[in-house]
Amino acid sequence: MAAMFSQNPLMNGPNYSYNDAPRVNAPEGAREHRFDPYTDNGGSTLAIAGADFSIMAGDTRLTSGYSINSRHHPKLFKIGGTTADQKDATIVLSVVGFAADGEALKERLDAICKMYRYRHGKPMSVKACAQRLSTILYQKRFFPYYAYAILGGLDEEGKGAVYSYDPVGSYEREQCRAGGAAASLIMPFLDNQVNFKNQYIPNSGEGHALQERERRPLTRNEVEILVKDAFDGAVERHIEVGDGLQMMVITANGIEEVLLPLKRD
Amino acid sequence: MTSIGTGYDLANSIFSPDGRNFQVEYAVKAVENGGTSIGIRCKDGVVLAVEKIVTSKLLKQSANKRIATVDRHLGVAFSGMIPDGRHFIDRARDEARAWRDTFKTPISTADLASRMGGYMQAYTLYQSVRPFGITAIVGGFDSTEAAPVDGEVGSGPSCGAGGKVLGKTHGGPFLYMIEPSGLYWGYYGAATGKGRQSAKAELEKLDLGGPAGPALTLEEAVKEAARIIYVAHDDSKDKEFELEMTWISGADGPTKGLHQEVPKALREEAERLAKKSLEDDEEEEPKEEKMEE
Amino acid sequence: MDHRPQAWGRPRDDVYGAYDASYLHNNGPKTATQSPIVTGTSVIAIKFKDGVVMAADNLASYGSLARFTDVKRLRPFLSTSVVGFGGDVSDMQFLDRHLKELATDEAYEHEASSTTTDEGGSGAGEGQLNAANLYKYLSKLMYRRRNDFDPLWNQILVAGLDAHAKPFLASVDLRGTTFTSPSLATGFGAMLAQPIMRRYAATEEDAARLTREEAVNVIKECMKVLFYRDARSLDRYSIAVVTKDGVELSEDEQLEKQSWAFAERIRGYGTQVV
Numbered sequence: 057m058a059a060m061f062s063q064n065p066l067m068n069g070p071n072y073s074y075n076d077a078p079r080v081n082a083p084e085g086a087r088e089h090r091f092d093p094y095t096d097n098g099g100s101t102l103a104i105a106g107a108d109f110s111i112m113a114g115d116t117r118l119t120s121g122y123s124i125n126s127r128h129h130p131k132l133f134k135i136g137g138t139t140a141d142q143k144d145a146t147i148v149l150s151v152v153g154f155a156a157d158g159e160a161l162k163e164r165l166d167a168i169c170k171m172y173r174y175r176h177g178k179p180m181s182v183k184a185c186a187q188r189l190s191t192i193l194y195q196k197r198f199f200p201y202y203a204y205a206i207l208g209g210l211d212e213e214g215k216g217a218v219y220s221y222d223p224v225g226s227y228e229r230e231q232c233r234a235g236g237a238a239a240s241l242i243m244p245f246l247d248n249q250v251n252f253k254n255q256y257i258p259n260s261g262e263g264h265a266l267q268e269r270e271r272r273p274l275t276r277n278e279v280e281i282l283v284k285d286a287f288d289g290a291v292e293r294h295i296e297v298g299d300g301l302q303m304m305v306i307t308a309n310g311i312e313e314v315l316l317p318l319k320r321d
Numbered sequence: 322m323t324s325i326g327t328g329y330d331l332a333n334s335i336f337s338p339d340g341r342n343f344q345v346e347y348a349v350k351a352v353e354n355g356g357t358s359i360g361i362r363c364k365d366g367v368v369l370a371v372e373k374i375v376t377s378k379l380l381k382q383s384a385n386k387r388i389a390t391v392d393r394h395l396g397v398a399f400s401g402m403i404p405d406g407r408h409f410i411d412r413a414r415d416e417a418r419a420w421r422d423t424f425k426t427p428i429s430t431a432d433l434a435s436r437m438g439g440y441m442q443a444y445t446l447y448q449s450v451r452p453f454g455i456t457a458i459v460g461g462f463d464s465t466e467a468a469p470v471d472g473e474v475g476s477g478p479s480c481g482a483g484g485k486v487l488g489k490t491h492g493g494p495f496l497y498m499i500e501p502s503g504l505y506w507g508y509y510g511a512a513t514g515k516g517r518q519s520a521k522a523e524l525e526k527l528d529l530g531g532p533a534g535p536a537l538t539l540e541e542a543v544k545e546a547a548r549i550i551y552v553a554h555d556d557s558k559d560k561e562f563e564l565e566m567t568w569i570s571g572a573d574g575p576t577k578g579l580h581q582e583v584p585k586a587l588r589e590e591a592e593r594l595a596k597k598s599l600e601d602d603e604e605e606e607p608k609e610e611k612m613e614e
Numbered sequence: 615m616d617h618r619p620q621a622w623g624r625p626r627d628d629v630y631g632a633y634d635a636s637y638l639h640n641n642g643p644k645t646a647t648q649s650p651i652v653t654g655t656s657v658i659a660i661k662f663k664d665g666v667v668m669a670a671d672n673l674a675s676y677g678s679l680a681r682f683t684d685v686k687r688l689r690p691f692l693s694t695s696v697v698g699f700g701g702d703v704s705d706m707q708f709l710d711r712h713l714k715e716l717a718t719d720e721a722y723e724h725e726a727s728s729t730t731t732d733e734g735g736s737g738a739g740e741g742q743l744n745a746a747n748l749y750k751y752l753s754k755l756m757y758r759r760r761n762d763f764d765p766l767w768n769q770i771l772v773a774g775l776d777a778h779a780k781p782f783l784a785s786v787d788l789r790g791t792t793f794t795s796p797s798l799a800t801g802f803g804a805m806l807a808q809p810i811m812r813r814y815a816a817t818e819e820d821a822a823r824l825t826r827e828e829a830v831n832v833i834k835e836c837m838k839v840l841f842y843r844d845a846r847s848l849d850r851y852s853i854a855v856v857t858k859d860g861v862e863l864s865e866d867e868q869l870e871k872q873s874w875a876f877a878e879r880i881r882g883y884g885t886q887v888v
Contacts, residue, residue: 090648093760095789118793123804125785126793128818156757156790199761390725393718414722418715425711471714472707474674475684 094202095120097155098296100238101131102283103206104250105216105231107273109307110208112148113283114236115291115318116300118155127299127320129155131236133162134304134311135207136169136180145311147185147209148304152236153223154202161201164192182209186219186227193225200224204235209306216306238290238297245289249282250274276305284316291319334446344452345445348401348501351454355400356387356562357516357553359524360458362496362509363535363542366570367460368583369398370546372516372554375561388567388582392417392427394461396567396580400514401455401501409457413437425471430461434497434505442503452501456513459499462569462578463492494569509535516553523549539570543583547591548598564592650702650767652676654687655846656803657698658836659771660811661781661796661821662829665857666773668696669833671841672865673848674703680848688852690861692717695745695774696854697752700800701788702767709752709766716743716751745774745782745856749792757790765789769800774856781821796821799836802844807836826855838869842876 098119103112114131117124131152137145149165151158168188172180180188186207193201200223211217220233232250234242247253252269260267274282283303290297298321303314329335330343337343357372371387388398389410397413399406416436420428428436437459444452467485478484498511509529512520527545528536537545543566550564566583570576583591624633652674659668674682682703689697689710697713699706720743743751749772759765765788776782784794796818797811814832815821824832833853841847849869855862 091760091763091765091788093763093765093789095791097791120791123808125791125804126795128795129793154789154791156760156792159792160757160790386725390721393721418718421711421715472711474686474703474707475672475682477684 093199094154094157096153096202096237097125098237099129099131099152100234100236100242100287100290100294100297101150101152101204101206102234102242102246102286103150103208103218103220103232104246104274104279104283105208105218106276106279108210108214108216109276109279109305110148110210110216110218111276111279111283111303111305112150112206112208113287113301113303114150114152115287115297116302116315117296117298119296122295124299130302131158132302132304132313133166135162135166136173136185138170138173144179146179146306147182147207148306148311149189150206150208150235151203153204157201158203158205161192161203161205165189168192182207182211182217182219185209186217186229189219189221190225190227193221193223197224204239206233206235208304210308214308234286238294241290241293242286245286246282276307280305280314287318332448333444333451334448342445342502345502348452348454349456352401352456352501352513353515353517355402355455355514356559357512357514357520357550358387358398358400358456358458359512359520359546359549359553360398360460360496360498360508360510361524361527361537361542361546362460362494362529363537363539365494365574366462366539366542366568366576367396367494367496368539368542368546368566368568369396369458369460370550370564370566371398371400372514372550373563373565374559375563378561383563383565387565390567390580391433391459392421393579394427394463394569395430395433396460396569397457398460398567399455399457400517401453405453406455406457409437409441409453409455412440413459416440421471425473426468427464429463429492430459430495430497431463431507433461434459434495434499434507438499438503438505440503441499441501445502454501456501457499458511458513459497460495460569461580462494462571464578465490465492465571467491493571512549512553514553515558516550516555520549520553523552539568539574540587543568543587544591544594547588548595551592551595551599564588564595566591650705652681652703653846654685654700654703654706655844656799656801656807656840657687657700657769657771658799658803658807658811658833658840659698659773659783659797660815660824660829660832661783661818662815662824662826663822664781665775665826665855666696666781666783667826667829667833667853667855668698668771668773669837669851669853669867670698670700671837671848671851673846673850675846678846680846683848683850686852686865688854688863688865689713690854690863691748691774692720692742693860694742694856695748695772696856696861696863697748698771698773698800698854700769700771705766705768709755709768709770712755713748744777745772746776746784748772748774749782749784749786753786753790753792756786756788760789771798771800773854775858779858802847803836803840806839806843810836810839826857830855834870838872841869841872842874 099115099117101114112132116128116130118126118129131150133149134142134145135147135149149162151161169180189207202223205221207219209217219227219229221227232246252271255269257267257269287301298318301316301318305312329337333344356374359370361368369388373387388396391397391413397410417428441453444450480487496508497505498508499505510524554562566588568583569580572578654674657670659666670687672685673680674685687699691697691713767788769787771785773783783798785798786792796815799808837851841849851867852865853867
């Protein structure tokens with residue numbers, strides 16, 4: 057980047073006007089690998105589990121640096137349907153981070169879920185799929201998929217299930233999770249609005265005696281509004297989030313997809 | 322044949338005392354039983370045609386093509402054992418790719434004929450193999466521009482050192498025929514298979530050689546090729562056959578330098594004319610008999 | 615005579631000291647492309663109602679040196695698609711040869727599987743690779759090479775029609791990152807040309823209303839802006855229009871109607887001090 061604006065370009069070899077210019081800071085004798093296989097394509101994702109549904113959401117902006125590469129690049133994928141259009145899929149994967157790894161991860165998981173269906177004659181449960189996804193991620197422990205994945209579906213009892221991952225496969229089932237660029241903006245909002253953290257019943261006592269507001273599962277309508285609000289907020293404060301909001305609602309009747317506009321600035 | 326019982330015909334790579342390789346001669350017999358294949362080199366391209374004998378009504382019409390493309394600008398037709406022909410084509414495609422890998426340019430018809438001639442000849446040398454039971458006709462159109470280089474990024478100097486030589490022409494249509502012995506020659510017109518005798522007789526009547534080059538155009542050649550296959554076909558031996566025809570023109574011709582099947586409409590027109598000319602001939606013959614009477 | 619052939623032709627130990635045999639074997643890391651050498655700058659493309667227009671200038675730079683001025687960076691594929699290359703030129707040539715081989719193999723396959731003569735073997739037919747197929751292939755190739763730490767140092771735009779005969783335009787880079795948009799640009803074009811193109815085709819619906827002529831004009835305008843402001847650019851360029859009728863590629867276009875009047879107002883460079 058420095059060479060781009062510098063009046064004193066590097067004098068040892070061809071000069072480059074972009075930030076992949078060779079950096080001459082390798083220690084003596086060390087061989088520098090100049091190729092960085094990773095990049096961050098921004099964007100944010102969000103998942104909330106309800107009593108009998110799960111909602112997955114993600115913005116559709118794809119960035120590199122300050123550039124918007126695409127205003128419509130979905131981060132949500134239906135997984136494990138019988139056909140290419142995933143009409144009968146029951147599980148949704150969201151990926152955010154390095155888009156190429158996310159795409160590769162999605163295709164691996166989808167292929168594995170399809171194989172499972174062919175071999176066992178039934179779709180994979182979210183629980184099994186969640187464990188398998190962890191294994192896929194950990195298999196690349198020393199050259200990880202740089203992708204923050206969230207898996208959503210309905211569990212064996214029909215309750216909403218959300219599993220969240222780090223890039224090397226640690227995972228847990230949660231009520232809600234935000235991932236990606238604006239995760240740190242959205243997650244505290246979710247803690248408060250979904251898990252009712254820091255919400256107390258007024259006049260119920262002093263100090264430790266203060267009673268927490270009782271948790272209750274949110275309705276689908278409440279969650280949809282929450283998701284939109286979370287993203288509208290993130291768009292205001294994070295440059296890598298915006299353009300469109302893709303939402304998938306997983307219920308016993310299948311997966312509904314909604315596309316809403318977000319600010320494009 | 323005198324070879325029977327002498328033992329000299331039992332193995333490849335063994336000459337008989339009078340200097341013959343009987344295995345190769347037997348391979349030629351296999352070719353002589355195959356459907357007729359012909360090639361015509363004309364002014365602006367090459368036409369290949371095959372009399373595809375229909376061995377069963379259970380085979381889908383016009384499926385199982387007998388003429389194959391090698392690279393994009395070469396075509397191979399053959400008579401004889403079909404599996405041998407398939408292998409020959411696989412090898413020709415490998416040769417064409419290897420040539421491109423090395424020289425970054427399409428293989429010329431002559432070079433492919435040379436390589437494949439050498440390959441077939443190698444199958445006459447060893448105890449462990451038998452010769453190819455095919456005779457292959459290789460047609461191609463080598464680019465008339467200076468040879469294009471794969472991956473080249475610019476047009477280079479327009480003339481002078483390292484550039485184009487003004488007025489120099491390259492390439493053109495070429496036709497080769499390769500026999501089981503590995504022998505190959507370049508031809509104006511080539512024929513092989515069971516109808517080769519009458520096909521050759523017909524080819525010789527066409528204006529293909531001469532110092533000024535062939536006068537025949539591609540479209541005329543397509544019609545002649547269809548007619549010759551119909552003439553060479555022997556109704557008493559094989560009832561059903563399909564005519565398969567391909568052609569190759571230069572970059573400015575109908576196939577744009579590629580080896581392609583002759584379009585359906587043109588092929589059907591050529592077949593119609595071929596059938597008509599056969600009928601005309603049949604009508605003439607009884608007339609002559611009457612006159613004698 | 616020393617009985618070890620390894621010692622033949624080497625400096626004598628007693629004269630020069632022990633020979634450093636580490637030069638004999640190469641156990642170091644696998645060497646791969648570490649940086650681009652000869653490079654092409656922006657490639658830009660925009661969709662319109664029945665196809666895609668793409669352009670790239672004819673310059674290949676060696677760092678800041680305008681090294682080759684007749685380099686065609688738009689490549690047609692099977693007369694159904696156009697591939698535009700930004701970045702390293704030798705990697706572009708490798709890919710070009712690779713795609714040529716792919717096209718040849720595809721033609722063999724197509725021939726073997728064709729059971730009707732209706733097509734008469736003419737040009738693009740059913741079963742042939744379309745732009746979307748080609749793009750998928752290229753993106754898998756690029757991602758695989760990045761996984762091998764031997765990247766092909768390019769950003770590539772692929773234009774043509776998809777399986778539903780709708781205009782198709784997408785990008786893949788050296789890391790295998792893939793995306794699509796009504797208009798796309800690589801390199802400097804992403805900063806300079808993309809905002810202009812987005813004025814005309816912000817959404818797919820906008821692009822579906824553009825006529826061919828409008829799209830070509832937008833691209834020509836963008837090429838002019840790029841020539842004004844991108845120091846590694848040239849006023850000779852290639853432009854391709856791909857529709858259902860095939861690829862029309864013009865490889866020697868000249869930028870027209872340039873106006874350098876704005877240069878008068880630029881201060882602070884060279885001899886101008888005020």
